[in-house]
Amino acid sequence: MLLACLGTLGPFSIDTYLPAFQGIAQSLGATPAQMQQTLSAYLFGFALMNLFHGALSDALGRRPVVLAGLTVFTLASVGCAMSESIGALVGFRALQGMSAGAGVVVSRAIIRDMFPPSDSQRVMSQVTIFFGVAPAIAPVMGGFLFVHLGWHSIFWVLSGVGLLLIAINARWLPESLHASQRQSFHPMHLMRGYAELLGNARFIALVFASGVPFNGMFLYVLSAPEWLGTHLGMGPTQFFWFFGMTISGIMCGAFISGRLAGRVPPRRQIRWGFSVMVVVSLVNVGLNLTLTPHPGWALLPVALFAFGWALMVPVVTLMVLDLAPERRGMASSLQACVGSAANGVVAGVVAPLVMHSTVALALASLGLMSVGLVAWYWVRRVPI
Numbered sequence: 001m002l003l004a005c006l007g008t009l010g011p012f013s014i015d016t017y018l019p020a021f022q023g024i025a026q027s028l029g030a031t032p033a034q035m036q037q038t039l040s041a042y043l044f045g046f047a048l049m050n051l052f053h054g055a056l057s058d059a060l061g062r063r064p065v066v067l068a069g070l071t072v073f074t075l076a077s078v079g080c081a082m083s084e085s086i087g088a089l090v091g092f093r094a095l096q097g098m099s100a101g102a103g104v105v106v107s108r109a110i111i112r113d114m115f116p117p118s119d120s121q122r123v124m125s126q127v128t129i130f131f132g133v134a135p136a137i138a139p140v141m142g143g144f145l146f147v148h149l150g151w152h153s154i155f156w157v158l159s160g161v162g163l164l165l166i167a168i169n170a171r172w173l174p175e176s177l178h179a180s181q182r183q184s185f186h187p188m189h190l191m192r193g194y195a196e197l198l199g200n201a202r203f204i205a206l207v208f209a210s211g212v213p214f215n216g217m218f219l220y221v222l223s224a225p226e227w228l229g230t231h232l233g234m235g236p237t238q239f240f241w242f243f244g245m246t247i248s249g250i251m252c253g254a255f256i257s258g259r260l261a262g263r264v265p266p267r268r269q270i271r272w273g274f275s276v277m278v279v280v281s282l283v284n285v286g287l288n289l290t291l292t293p294h295p296g297w298a299l300l301p302v303a304l305f306a307f308g309w310a311l312m313v314p315v316v317t318l319m320v321l322d323l324a325p326e327r328r329g330m331a332s333s334l335q336a337c338v339g340s341a342a343n344g345v346v347a348g349v350v351a352p353l354v355m356h357s358t359v360a361l362a363l364a365s366l367g368l369m370s371v372g373l374v375a376w377y378w379v380r381r382v383p384i
Contacts (some may be wrong), residue, residue: 002173003110003123005165006066009073010046011131012161013100014039017154020146027151030086038086038093043347045097047340052335053105055193059185062110062329063175067166069102072315074162080156094384097301105336109328113176118262125258126315129251183317183327193330196256203323203331205375209270210316211339213277213372215346216365217306219248222347223355231293231358242299248305253310265316267380273312274373280304281366288362298358305365316376 017024025035057065076099079092111123145153184190197203197276220227220242228234228242260269284301291297319337324331346368354360 002169003107004127006107006169007127008130009103009161009165010100010136011045012134012138013073013077013096013158014042015134016142016158017151019139019143020151024089024151028084028086028089034086034090037090037294041090041094041187042097043340043344046101047337047344049098049295050101050105050336050340051333053102053189054109054329054331054336055183055185055327056329057102057106058327058329059111059182061175061179061182062106062113062177063173065102066106066169069099069106070162070166070169072099074166077155077159077162081152081159082305092149093187099294101336105332106329108317108321108332108335110173112318112328114174117266117318117322120318121261121266121314124252124317125261126309128257128314131250133247133252139164146272169204171205174195177329181326183330186228187254193327197324197327197331197334200323201313202379203334204321205379206320207335207338208375209372209379210313210320210377211335211372212308212342213369214313214339215276215342215350216277216281216341216369217302217309219346219351219354219361219365219368221246223361224350226355227358227361228295232295232298234295238295241295242302245299245303246306248317249306252312253307254314257311257314266319269315270312273308273310273315274376276308276311276343277305277369278373279364280308281369282372285359285362285366288358293336346360 019190024030024038025032048289053065053069073096074096076092080089080096083089083092097146107127108124111120111127115123141157142154145151181195224239228239231359234241280301284305287297287301320335321328321331350364350368354364
């Protein structure tokens with residue numbers, strides 16, 4: 001439960017304030033472009049610090065980095081709540097993003113530190129389930145707080161969440177990295193570690209296999225207003241069906257992944273996950289080429305794609321960490337950084353180019369999944 005909360009803090013703090021975008025803009029006299037900067041600043045800070053949270057935890061231990069990250073996140077949330085200008089809000093949102101990633105990165109390393117492979121897969125699957133729940137709860141909570149208490153209350157609640165997590169983790173989170181396993185944070189040692197990982201073709205391939213296919217589903221989330229509203233003719237109150245079905249796919253896939261741990265060989269489980277995504281992606285392209293877009297059939301392929309992704313990603317993530325047992329924090333950092341970079345490219349480049357057409361969306365989703373498939377096919381042929 002502790003690790004799941006740490007892993008979902010990042011996406012939760014993104015989605016909670018989205019319903020209040022217009023209200024914040026009116027309150028601070030900000031333009032839509034300036035409001036977008038509050039999101040971009042968060043994502044940029046998140047991606048940047050992902051490179052260092054893991055290395056810091058390898059050098060200083062897992063607990064100090066988690067507690068420091070939560071402390072900075074809490075203070076940044078207070079700063080957001082007290083912001084009286086858009087510039088201040090952008091700055092504190094960047095600080096939020098830089099600190100929220102500590103939980104995501106370090107929690108993965110802690111899982112592998114503490115549990116043997118089959119148990120690690122079960123725990124990682126449980127964390128993935130919570131990862132699916134957070135985006136569903138966050139906008140609902142944020143909308144309720146905004147309507148009844150104003151936009152400042154959203155960030156005060158995030159401050160309270162941060163304080164609660166500090167107290168709970170200080171009491172119950174163990175230090176999972178033995179002092180004898182700690183690595184130097186000297187710049188030369190750090191650069192040598194990054195060079196070794198980046199020079200390991202198998203590591204890079206596994207990182208791409210785990211991080212890029214997610215965007216086959218995330219592309220539809222980013223394009224939701226255009227895809228659901230314009231192409232499928234759904235009203236804003238009906239968007240819930242899409243998010244509900246997709247989140248259900250993630251939760252079911254992660255649950256089954258955990259149940260299969262220790263019973264099915266990891267490679268076979270990954271093959272099953274990719275098989276689901278390949279079949280669904282091809283069917284999705286065929287349906288969009290031949291049928292008029294309609295919610296009755298268009299939502300299900302994305303949910304099934306999410307199921308396939310969640311079925312395989314806990315296993316691939318553990319493979320990434322096991323390639324660098326002495327630098328699990330750094331490996332988790334690089335994995336998160338590649339995933340964040342892929343998300344940024346899809347959000348800023350791919351989605352704007354393809355959201356005008358349901359066929360283009362389906363083809364782009366297939367292409368993103370294929371990047372991960374090719375990477376896994378290469379890894380599969382080489383003994384691990």
